[in-house]
Amino acid sequence: MKFNKVRLLMFSFILFLGILSGCSSSSSSTGDNEGSDGSNSTNGDTIAIGAIFPLTGAGATYGEMYKQGVDLAIEEINAAGGVNGKPLSVIYEDGRAEPKTSVQAIQTLAAKDIPFVLSAYTGVTLGILPTAERNKITVINGGGQGDELAGASPFLFNTIPLLGLEVEVLVKYLTEEKPELKNAYVIHVDDDSGRSGLNKFTEEFAKNGGEILGSGSHKFGETNFRAILTKAKASNPDLLYIASHGQDAKLVIDQAKELGIQSQIVNTSWTVIPEIVTNPNGQGIIHTSIAFNPAEEWLAKYKEKYGTDQVSSYVSNYYDAVKIFAQAYEYAIENGLGEDGEAIANAIKEIKEFESANGIITFNDDGTSIRQIDVSEIVDNQSNLIKSY
Amino acid sequence: MELLIGFAILACIYIILASSLNILIGYTGIFSMAQAAVFGVGAYAAALLETKLTWGFIPSLIGAIVIAGVISAIMAFPSLGVSGDYFIVASFGLQMLIHTLFMNLDGLTNGPAGVQRIPRPEFFGYQLNSDIEYLILTILLTAIVLWFLVGISKTGFGRVLRAIKEDETVVQSLGKSAKRSKITVTVLSGCVAAVAGSIYANYVTYISPASFTIHESIFIAQLIILGGLGSWRGATIGTIILLGLPEVLKFLPISETYAAPLRQVFFGLLIIGFMILRPQGIFGTNMAKKIKIKDSNITAELGEGEKA
Amino acid sequence: MEILWQLFIQGVVLSMVYLLIASGFSVIYGTTGHFHISHAGVFTLAGYVLYLLMESMGLPIWISLILAIVISAILGALIYLTLYRAVLSRNGTHLVLFIASLGLLTVIDNGIVAIFSPDPQTFTTSVEFNKVLMILGAPVTVIQLGMIIIGIVALLLLYVFMNRTKAGRMIKAASVNPDLSQIVGISLKKIHVICYAIGSALVAIPGFYFALDTGANSGKGVELVILAVMAVIMGGIRSLVGAWIASLFIGMFYNMSILWIPPHWQTSIIFFLFLIMIMVRPTGLFGQRA
Numbered sequence: 001m002k003f004n005k006v007r008l009l010m011f012s013f014i015l016f017l018g019i020l021s022g023c024s025s026s027s028s029s030t031g032d033n034e035g036s037d038g039s040n041s042t043n044g045d046t047i048a049i050g051a052i053f054p055l056t057g058a059g060a061t062y063g064e065m066y067k068q069g070v071d072l073a074i075e076e077i078n079a080a081g082g083v084n085g086k087p088l089s090v091i092y093e094d095g096r097a098e099p100k101t102s103v104q105a106i107q108t109l110a111a112k113d114i115p116f117v118l119s120a121y122t123g124v125t126l127g128i129l130p131t132a133e134r135n136k137i138t139v140i141n142g143g144g145q146g147d148e149l150a151g152a153s154p155f156l157f158n159t160i161p162l163l164g165l166e167v168e169v170l171v172k173y174l175t176e177e178k179p180e181l182k183n184a185y186v187i188h189v190d191d192d193s194g195r196s197g198l199n200k201f202t203e204e205f206a207k208n209g210g211e212i213l214g215s216g217s218h219k220f221g222e223t224n225f226r227a228i229l230t231k232a233k234a235s236n237p238d239l240l241y242i243a244s245h246g247q248d249a250k251l252v253i254d255q256a257k258e259l260g261i262q263s264q265i266v267n268t269s270w271t272v273i274p275e276i277v278t279n280p281n282g283q284g285i286i287h288t289s290i291a292f293n294p295a296e297e298w299l300a301k302y303k304e305k306y307g308t309d310q311v312s313s314y315v316s317n318y319y320d321a322v323k324i325f326a327q328a329y330e331y332a333i334e335n336g337l338g339e340d341g342e343a344i345a346n347a348i349k350e351i352k353e354f355e356s357a358n359g360i361i362t363f364n365d366d367g368t369s370i371r372q373i374d375v376s377e378i379v380d381n382q383s384n385l386i387k388s389y
Numbered sequence: 390m391e392l393l394i395g396f397a398i399l400a401c402i403y404i405i406l407a408s409s410l411n412i413l414i415g416y417t418g419i420f421s422m423a424q425a426a427v428f429g430v431g432a433y434a435a436a437l438l439e440t441k442l443t444w445g446f447i448p449s450l451i452g453a454i455v456i457a458g459v460i461s462a463i464m465a466f467p468s469l470g471v472s473g474d475y476f477i478v479a480s481f482g483l484q485m486l487i488h489t490l491f492m493n494l495d496g497l498t499n500g501p502a503g504v505q506r507i508p509r510p511e512f513f514g515y516q517l518n519s520d521i522e523y524l525i526l527t528i529l530l531t532a533i534v535l536w537f538l539v540g541i542s543k544t545g546f547g548r549v550l551r552a553i554k555e556d557e558t559v560v561q562s563l564g565k566s567a568k569r570s571k572i573t574v575t576v577l578s579g580c581v582a583a584v585a586g587s588i589y590a591n592y593v594t595y596i597s598p599a600s601f602t603i604h605e606s607i608f609i610a611q612l613i614i615l616g617g618l619g620s621w622r623g624a625t626i627g628t629i630i631l632l633g634l635p636e637v638l639k640f641l642p643i644s645e646t647y648a649a650p651l652r653q654v655f656f657g658l659l660i661i662g663f664m665i666l667r668p669q670g671i672f673g674t675n676m677a678k679k680i681k682i683k684d685s686n687i688t689a690e691l692g693e694g695e696k697a
Numbered sequence: 698m699e700i701l702w703q704l705f706i707q708g709v710v711l712s713m714v715y716l717l718i719a720s721g722f723s724v725i726y727g728t729t730g731h732f733h734i735s736h737a738g739v740f741t742l743a744g745y746v747l748y749l750l751m752e753s754m755g756l757p758i759w760i761s762l763i764l765a766i767v768i769s770a771i772l773g774a775l776i777y778l779t780l781y782r783a784v785l786s787r788n789g790t791h792l793v794l795f796i797a798s799l800g801l802l803t804v805i806d807n808g809i810v811a812i813f814s815p816d817p818q819t820f821t822t823s824v825e826f827n828k829v830l831m832i833l834g835a836p837v838t839v840i841q842l843g844m845i846i847i848g849i850v851a852l853l854l855l856y857v858f859m860n861r862t863k864a865g866r867m868i869k870a871a872s873v874n875p876d877l878s879q880i881v882g883i884s885l886k887k888i889h890v891i892c893y894a895i896g897s898a899l900v901a902i903p904g905f906y907f908a909l910d911t912g913a914n915s916g917k918g919v920e921l922v923i924l925a926v927m928a929v930i931m932g933g934i935r936s937l938v939g940a941w942i943a944s945l946f947i948g949m950f951y952n953m954s955i956l957w958i959p960p961h962w963q964t965s966i967i968f969f970l971f972l973i974m975i976m977v978r979p980t981g982l983f984g985q986r987a
Contacts, residue, residue, distance in 0.1 A: 055649035056807065060815035094649040099503070100600040103593050107395040108636075123597050126505055130594040134518070148502050190492065190961050192501040217961050223911040226707045227955045234700035247817060251911055258829050259703075259836050420792060474732050475975060477795070478926055482968030489965040607799060614796050650811040657803030664797035665783045668790070 046087045049325060050109035050137075051118040051318075052095040052102045052128065059097035059121070061246055062143060062314065066120055067092065069142070069318030072305060073326075083326045084333055090322075095119075099127030110135035115341040116325050118318060122146030122192045129153045136341040138348070140324065142317030145268075146192045147200065151366035155345050159317045159324070159361060161371050163193060164200045166268040166288045169373040169389045171204040173288075174239070174266065177387070181238040181264055183211040187228055187252055188243035190217040197243030197268065213237050218244065218252075225252045226259060233261050245270040250279065257281040271378075274310040278381045291372035291388065292316065294357045316357040324354050324361075394520045398592055400632055401524075401531040402585045407612040407624035408538055409581035414610070415619030416542065417550045417574050423464065423480040424609045426487035427579045429601030431457040431586025433491065436504040436596055446510035446591065453583045461579025465572045484603050491598035503597025507590050527588055534584055539621060541577070550574055611660060617669055634659070699834055704952045706835040712948025713848040714903040718925035719932075719940045720855060721899035726926075727935040728872040728892045732795040735776055736900055736925075737918030738805035743769045743901035744908030745809060745915075748818050758826070762847075762905060766898050773897020774890050776801065782886075802919070809915040817912030826909060844906040851902060852941070855895070859937065868892060872935055924964075927971050933981030942982060 051070055053063040070090055078087045091109065095102035102119070106128040109117055117132065119125045120143030132139050132155050139156050141149065145163035149156065174181060184205055188194035194217065202212050213235040216228030229252070232240060240263040242252050249270055256265065269289040276282040292313040294302075303309045328347035329339065335350075337343035353362050362370045376383045406428055413419045434453035438444045444452065464483050491498050498504070510517050510526065517523050541547055549570050590596050608631070616627025635652055718740065725733050746768050750761035784797045826839045859865040871878040871888045879885060907917060928947055932939025951963055958966060974981075 056653060056810065056815070060649075060810065064815070094652075098599050099595065099597050100593070100605075103595070104395075104399065111395065123501065123503065123599055126502065127593070127595045127597065130506070146502065148505075190501070195500065216955070217959065219961075221917075223907065223914075223917060224711065226710075227704060227952045228960055230700060230703045230707060230952075231955050233703075258827075258838060260829075474726075474791075474795075475930055475979070477732065478923065478930055479972055479975060481923055482927070482971055485968050486965045489962065493961060611796070614793075647811050650807040650815075653807035654804050654811065657800040657807065660800035661780065661797050661804070664793050664800065665780075665787060668784065668787065668793040 046089045047083050047329070048089045048091055048112070048114055049116045049118070049322070050091050050093065050106070050112075050114040052093045052105045052109075052124065053118070053120055054097035055092065055094040056096055062120065063097075065312050065314045066118070066143060066318045068302075068306060069315040069320075070118065070322055072302060072315070073319045073322035075305070076301070077322070077326050084330050088322075088326065095121075095124055097121050097124060099123050103127050103131060106131045106135075106137070110137060115339065116140075116329075116344055118142065118321055120144055122149055122196075125149060125156065126152060129156060132156075132341075138325075138341040138345040140321040142321050143314060144193065145196070147196045148192065150368050153367070155341065156367045157324075157345075157348055157363055158368050159320050159356075160314075160369070161290055161373065162368055163196045163268060165368075166290075166373055167197060167200040168204055169375065170266060170268060170288045171201065171208055171210075172389070173286075173375045173387060174205075175208040175210070178264070182209075183213050183237050184239035184241055185213050185232040185235055185237035185263070186215040186241045186243060187225070187232060188215065188217055189220050189245065189248060191220055193245070194243045197241070201241050201243070210239075218248065220248065222248060223251060225255050229256050229259050229261065232256075232263075233259055237263050239263055240265045242267045243270070246273065247275065249273075250275045250282075253279070253285070254281050269313060272383055273312055277378055277383055278310075282378050283380075285378045286386075287376060287378070287383070289313065289374050289376055289383065290317075291374045292358050298357045313358075320354070320356040320358070320361060323356070324348065327351065327354060394524050396632065396636075398520065398524050398527050398588075400629055401527045402589050402592070403609070403612060403628040403632060404625050405531055405534050405585040405588070406582055406609050407616070407628050408535060408621065409578045409585065410609050411613045411619065411621070411624045412538060412542070412550070412574055412581075413578045415613060415617075415624075416547070417553050417571060419571065419575070420477050420610075421480045421575075421578075422477055422603065422606045422610065423484040423487070424578075424582060425601045425603070425605035426484045427457055427461055427464075427582040428586045428589070428605070428609075429487065429491060429596075429598070430460050430579075431583025432590040432596050432601070433498060433504065433586070434583065435587035436507045436590040437497065439507055439591075440504060446512070446587075450584065450587045453587045454580045457579045457583030457586070458576045461576045462572060464579075465575035480606075481603065484606055488598055488602060491601065498598070501598055503595060503599075504590075505595050507594045507596070509594065510591055523592060527592070530584060530588060534581055535621065538581065546570070546573070615660070615663055700956075701953075702833065703835040704955065705949075706832060706837060708949040708952035709845065710837070710841045710948075711951055712945045713845050714906065714921065715925050715928055715944035715948050716852060716941055717848050717899050717903045718921055719928040719944045720852060720937060721896035722922065722925055723896075723929045723932075723935070723937055723940045724855070724859075724868075724892050724899070725896040726929060728868055729777075729889050730791060731777075731781060731798070732791065732926075733776075733798055733893075733896070734795065734919070734922065735798045735801045735805065736896070737922040738802045739769055739773050739776070739897045740900045740904040740907075740918035740922065741805060741809060741913075741915050742772055743904030744913035745813065745818070747905050747908055748820065748913040752818070752820060765905065766901050769901035769904070770894040770898040773893040773900075776897075777889055777893040806915045813913075813915075815915075817914040818908075819912035820909055838910070840906060840909045844902060848902055851899060855899065856937065858895075864891065869935075920964075924967070927967070931971060931974055931981055933983040936981070936983035939981055939983030 053066045054060050055063045074088050074090055077083060082088055091114065093105035093108060095105050102124040106117060110131060114137065116138050119128060119139050119141045122144035125139065125141045125144050126148060128139065129152055133153055137155065140159060141156065142159040145160060147162050147164040149158055150162055186198050186201060188198045198215055205212060216231060218225055218228060240256065240261060242249055242265060244252050249267065253265060253276060265285045267285060267287045271285060271287040272289050290313055294316055299309055299311065302311050325344065328344045328351060331351055332343040332347040333339055337346055348363060353360055359372065364370060373389045374385050375387045376385050406424065410421065410424045413421050431453045434456040435449045438449040438452045492501055509523065517526060553567050553570060612627045612631055613624050615631060617623030634656065722733065722736050725731060743765060747761055747765040750756045750764055751758060780797060780801060781794055784794050828839050829836045830839065830842060859869065867883050868888055868891065871883055871885060875885060924947055925944065928943035929940045931943040947967060950967060954963060
């Protein structure tokens with residue numbers, strides 16, 4: 001008898017589940033305003049966009065930064081009267097930085113007729129593209145830098161320059177200005193972006209007459225790098241290129257100093273997080289970065305909302321992405337292109353040049369963006385510009 | 390509507406996966422943590438046959454089944470000599486090993502970037518581009534697989550498997566080779582998982598090593614544990630609940646920053662709750678009771694539990 | 698030669714991490730037979746407990762360490778007394794207990810993220826403990842050295858406890874034959890509580906090390922624990938010394954093999970060796986046949 005009761009309970013639970021998934025509402029937020037029920041972008045009172053970010057798991061630290069940028073832009077746009085007179089809202093989906101979960105997420109968004117989705121991570125972005133294309137969803141990536149993203153889809157735009165561009169500039173600077181540094185060791189995270197970094201650096205550095213002494217990989221989220229660093233130290237390289245991001249990069253640098261590695265450490269924009277810049281061990285690192293000189297006004301706004309002026313360029317990448325959407329959407333409507341994802345993609349291609357938090361951003365035909373790349377050195381807890389390319 | 394179709398396709402894929410693990414855990418009592426790896430082998434095999442050799446959907450599906458079967462057989466040999474908890478760890482190891490191969494056999498698997506642009510199936514020049522068409526194909530395949538598995542469980546072989554779970558030595562004393570049956574069932578399970586892999590690869594049209602991790606293996610195990618070991622309905626209902634749960638939990642009124650980890654917390658609590666209140670799952674009768682790992686300890690503890 | 702010595706010293710540090718986790722798991726698993734995967738959860742909790750004591754309450758490090766060990770032991774015992782006993786008393790098998798344990802781990806890891814954010818919580822009061830010492834040219838931090846010393850003391854205490862005290866012998870007896878010990882009047886419940894407390898206290902030590910070294914963070918325990926479980930099986934269940942030898946092997950392998958093996962193959966190779974090992978000798982290095 002008891003068995004039957006449980007079964008009944010379960011059936012009613014499933015029924016409940018079915019009903020819920022039938023009438024799809026969503027957890028959308030319009031900046032600080034709670035509870036807009038805008039599930040449909042085209043005929044609701046709000047315009048909804050989607051964002052597939054890692055909100056749990058190892059990538060959640062970055063997910064938080066991405067969200068800051070998006071929320072800031074939405075708040076600003078809505079304060080100024082919204083997009084085309086309607087308030088803008090965002091639906092966050094937790095992609096956990098996993099392609100599989102993210103593909104599920106974009107299907108959820110596609111079902112809600114969302115025309116525009118923000119994405120991060122190379123693997124995730126590549127994963128969601130086929131679904132995006134089928135459903136005519138425009139995707140802007142502001143986090144993933146794998147070189148495979150160039151020309152991956154007519155629906156993809158990257159507000160972040162791809163890694164290859166940064167590494168090219170880095171090697172160019174090193175061969176021009178630091179010719180005495182002739183050999184290098186590479187430590188990289190074992191994913192597509194880290195391997196992009198390794199391959200591009202090896203290629204460019206060898207082309208310019210440098211020698212790669214060796215390389216070692218680590219898993220994302222690893223905390224002990226002492227073994228690979230000890231091996232790197234033994235080969236006594238002039239340069240140590242660390243193609244790791246976030247907390248990993250910080251720990252690699254800490255442990256490199258702890259083991260007494262004297263080599264010049266170089267990295268790309270992945271270094272520019274407060275944990276490294278204000279870290280005693282981070283001083284003296286030479287790195288490239290996407291020129292990030294946010295206007296005073298923008299910085300002030302950021303500080304007002306989040307209480308700190310330590311801001312990462314990721315925040316602005318996603319801030320820009322939302323602003324680009326808003327501009328493209330209005331452009332598409334004005335010029336009669338329509339208001340679906342394809343129209344937005346076409347609008348972005350036609351406008352081509354956008355104002356951003358941080359200077360002008362120009363899109364290439366393959367969806368990559370041209371931005372000024374800076375080479376800087378970390379001195380006195382600040383990233384000081386040496387040269388711009 | 391599209392949301393439901395997408396959900397239904399994924400549910401079918403996971404029902405096949407859960408069933409493939411069910412004949413291992415639920416019927417034969419082999420607890421494998423490497424099911425995602427086998428699933429991945431099937432998905433990669435199908436995807437590579439379609440993209441590199443431009444085979445059609447059906448030939449690739451058959452190819453994937455054969456390849457996954459062979460690899461399962463290779464995996465089965467070293468691991469099935471051990472039993473119980475050892476096998477959990479051994480299969481963990483196999484899972485890691487195969488994942489590393491996905492990551493590092495760059496020439497074949499394209500490393501962490503994965504295989505892109507897997508075509509949707511095409512029959513006689515007609516491509517199944519819409520999800521609803523794909524759903525029909527998926528349901529068809531799922532039905533065939535389930536029909537096949539239920540059929541097998543009713544044969545003499547199925548009875549041998551259940552006997553192995555009850556008591557391996559009895560099976561051997563009756564002159565049946567328990568080891569050979571275990572290898573056969575592992576191969577069978579691998580073949581079934583490959584069907585799911587093939588459907589998955591063609592549905593998502595992109596696969597990468599990140600989709601076939603240990604977390605995925607654990608998830609597949611949870612599906613049948615919740616539904617009930619050794620029960621076909623259980624595998625199905627467990628899948629629908631666990632896949633639907635995150636969607637349902639989104640309706641809880643919590644701020645986004647906390648929502649995502651709290652969803653996982655709720656998920657964990659649900660599993661704990663089930664394990665305490667109804668360990669045999671929703672549909673399992675008392676099958677789960679009969680899995681014996683270290684029986685003496687349990688009886689000893691139970692004796693005490695009743696006294697207290 | 699210098700690199701070999703440096704890698705060896707790093708190997709000692711990592712080995713100590715595995716030694717402590719594996720010893721803790723061995724004490725629990727050898728006696729109760731529970732596949733306590735939430736051992737990884739206790740590992741994580743220990744780091745956060747230490748963080749709360751030192752950073753939020755401002756207690757000095759020694760008092761914090763002692764308190765945190767005691768709290769971890771209590772947490773471990775509570776997991777057994779509440780969750781596991783509830784599962785077992787309802788006819789749950791060990792498989793069911795394993796799944797429940799996995800569920801608990803999900804709750805712990807994500808609960809911590811919900812409370813503390815996904816960022817690691819770094820210790821600000823422990824700057825002097827990050828100082829680097831040189832042992833014959835091999836750099837070691839104060840925290841690492843501290844963990845090794847505390848770890849050795851803990852392992853010696855464990856060895857003496859298990860082999861030289863009455864309670865230890867009772868645990869051994871109960872692990873070999875629970876039915877018999879029941880008859881001679883040893884309370885299994887008490888013995889299991891003691892095992893969970895000891896095991897959790899042991900896993901807390903590397904938990905502290907990770908927290909002090911790189912910041913308290915969640916989700917770092919599972920892989921460590923799985924490898925430690927492997928060490929326990931390789932060494933032979935119920936053989937503490939066997940688990941120690943296998944742990945030393947794993948810790949050393951990760952560091953020494955870096956000279957010849959690319960890091961991304963290391964874990965797979967260890968698992969591969971494990972598979973061969975259980976094929977050739979299913980009872981492990983020092984295990985007796987049942």
